Amino acid sequence: MESMPWSFKRHLIIFHRLGQGEDPLQVPLVYTDFWVQVHNLPIGVVLEGLAR
Template structure:
C-alpha cells in the first residue's frame, strides 16, 4: 500500500532567478494535482539538485558508435542512466542518445575530446527539452538578464 501511495506524489522546484507568484502557482498546481492522504515529507527538506535529461551526442567519429562509449560519455556529463539503441541505423540520425542524471548546480558540459585511430576530435552534447539556461556560465535557472558570474566580471 505504501508503494502505491508513493507513485502519486509530486515534488518539484522552479529553475529561475525570478520571483515566483506563489498564489498563482499554488492555484494552478491545485487544479492539476490534489492531496488525497494529507501531507507527507516537508518539500523544503527534499533536495532537488539532480534532473534526468536526454542528451544527444553529435559528431561521433565513424566506428565509435557503441553503448560503451555512450556510458563513458554519460558518466562524464553526470550519471549515466540509459542508452537509446533505437536511434542507431536510422536515416538522418547521426548521433547517439543517452539519458543522464545531471546536477543542476554545476555547469553543463558542452563537448568532450575523444580519440579515434590516433586522431583527436570533439563530440558535442545537445540537451533535449532544456529549460531556462544561459550559455555564458553554463548553468540552469537563469538567462542573460540575471547571471551572477557575468555580473562579477563586470
C-alpha cells in the first residue's frame, strides 16, 4: 500500500486499510492520490493554480 497508486490492466486499484471494527461495506472508495505527467507545456505555463 505504500507505493500507491496501483493498477491492473490499466484500471486503477484503490486500497483502504480497515480500522478496528470498521465495516468494509461503509468505506467510500472514491478518492486517491495520483500523479499526472504532462509533456510539451510552454515555458511559463507551469503554475500550481493551473494544475489544480
